[in-house]
Amino acid sequence: VNRSATEIAEAIDYVGGILSVGAATDLSFVNVLVMRDSFDFAADLLAEIARTPVFEPAEIERQRQQVLSGIQVSLDDPAYLAGVVFGRLVYGLHPYGMPHNGTPASVRSVTRDDLRAFHEVHYVPNNTLLAIVGDIEAEPAFAAAERVFGDWTPRELPVSPNAELPAPTRRVVVVDKPGSAQTAIRVGHLGLARDSSDYLPFDVALKILGGEGGNRIGSVLRTERSLTYAASAEVVSRRFGGDFMAMADTRSDATAEALRLMVDEVARMQRERVSRRELENAQAYLAGSFPLTIEAPNAIAAQVLESLLYGLDLADLPTYPNRINAVTVDEIQRVTRAYLQPRQLSVVLVGEASAFVDDLVGVGFDDVEILSIDEIGPFLTRDDQVVSVDSFSPLLPLVP
Structure with missing residues (x-):
């Protein structure tokens, strides 16, 4: 039984x-x-x-x-x-x-x-x-x-299901949350599937933009402008696609300024070469933290299963630090120019809309959709937007 x-x-x-x-x-x-x-x-x-x-x-x-x-x-x-x-x-x-x-x-x-x-x-x-x-x-x-x-x-x-991922399209959505003292900002677009040959250099690039060992966005928003306690960027890569997202929380009256600075940093990442020192700092963090991800048996199991699920070569797993340290400045420039599209960013702002919406035009965002909290459910589940999941891999x- x-x-x-x-x-x-x-x-x-x-x-x-x-x-x-x-x-x-x-x-x-x-x-x-x-x-x-x-x-x-x-x-x-x-x-x-x-x-x-x-x-x-x-x-x-x-x-x-x-x-x-x-x-x-x-x-x-x-x-x-x-x-x-x-x-x-x-x-x-x-x-x-x-x-x-x-x-x-x-x-x-x-x-x-x-x-x-x-x-x-x-x-x-x-x-x-x-x-x-x-x-x-x-x-x-x-x-x-x-x-x-x-x-x-x-x-x-x-x-x-043959559900194709859409091409990145510029769109700004404000979720109005009256009474909020801060605005949650999310900026990004589609990224790479986990089995992409460019995943590794793109991940390193995003660490420079907003991750451990780098974080240009955090330096600008927190250190230089005192607009937030934390700002970052991350890559999410899955079987059929992925995304990158830059994120920060800031006070309501600074929303437009913070958004503009975040978008500018994405554009700068795509436009300019990173410095050798920035790359080395990101590499040191990623290579140095790798042993922590294979310390315990369950962590090793997770790494092995992830590699198998995403069709990666198991032989590459122990060589991760070497492959990270082999990434070059030229590779970072190539992948950021290939995959970052600062003119096609999806932007979400959650906060008290009346405190910042009028400021968005002044920083280049004049086409804005505003949703109430009650409208989020219909926004997510309209019949013409839902696709069923018909495949699962336990x-x-x-x-x-």
């Missing part, structure tokens, strides 16, 4: 292990972390969760209420609002443009039959990756995998 969520929680606690289960944009995962003498227990538990979940009605409702409560709280968070609207602007009709935790309507509509049908179609061995990392030799590890997964029958997977790392 398969165990309920409570029984599974009690079982993992009994052996002093850790169980984590979740879903992200490109994958879902089950992670089991146990001591060596509980390895067989972990293998059995992992297989039970992945292959034969109960989907207990009471547990579904409990999770549903937790998600709905979380969404309700998030709707008061400017950073969350800016993120979901930014995703919609950048990815358009693509599933990547939908909020990761769904919408109130979509969460309420999911039934137990929906979950069981989705599981039956997508949770199959030919759509699954397994990593076993720890103090265990290959032979018993493979034997355990064969024991718990050997009779799992492959099935034909559905064809992924990752199942097992870490003894």
Whole structure:
């Protein structure tokens, strides 16, 4: 008899292990972390969760209420609002443009039959990756995998939807949040898929623009102008595409100035060569922090599974620091000129609109859409904007 969520929680606690289960944009995962003498227990538990979940009605409702409560709280968070609207602007009709935790309507509509049908179609061995990392030799590890997964029958997977990513288009959306003392600013556009050969130099370039080891945007907005406590830029790269986003929070009356400076820095990054010192600082941070990402068994498992999921060469994993340090100033200039489009940025501003909207014209943004908080739901879920997700890749790392 398969165990309920409570029984599974009690079982993992009994052996002093850790169980984590979740879903992200490109994958879902089950992670089991146990001591060596509980390895067989972990293998059995992992297989039970992945292959034969109960989907207990009471547990579904409990999770549903937790998600709905979380969404309700998030709707008061400017950073969350800016993120979901930014995703919609950048990815358009693509599933990547939908909020990761769904919408109130979509969460309420999911039934137990929906979950069981989705599981039956997508949770199959030919759509699954397994990593076993720890103090265990290959032979018993493979034997355990064969024991718990050997009779799992492959099935034909559905064809992924042909949802093309839209070309970057300049668009400015203001989400009016009366009473806000600050404005959340998000600026960016489509980036690269994770398997792009230019991912590495583009990631380094964005570290110079707004990441650890560099951060031009932070230097200008915080150090030089005192407009924010923190400003940054990041790259998100997935299976079918990605984006880059620069972000900052500033006081309402400084919104237009901060936005202009952020856009100017993106343009400067695309227009001018970076200095050798900027590149070396970014390289030192990325190469120096890499050992921290492979310290623990579960971290190693995550790195290996990510490489497999995105079709990367596993042989490249241990050479990451060397490949980072091999990036040149010329490569940074090439990728920024190829992929940054400062004239086609999607811009989201969340704050008290009356405090800054009139200032936007003066800094070059005269075509602005204004949404109320109540209009965000329809903006995200209009029938002509929704694309269903028909492909899912569960990752199942097992870490003894």
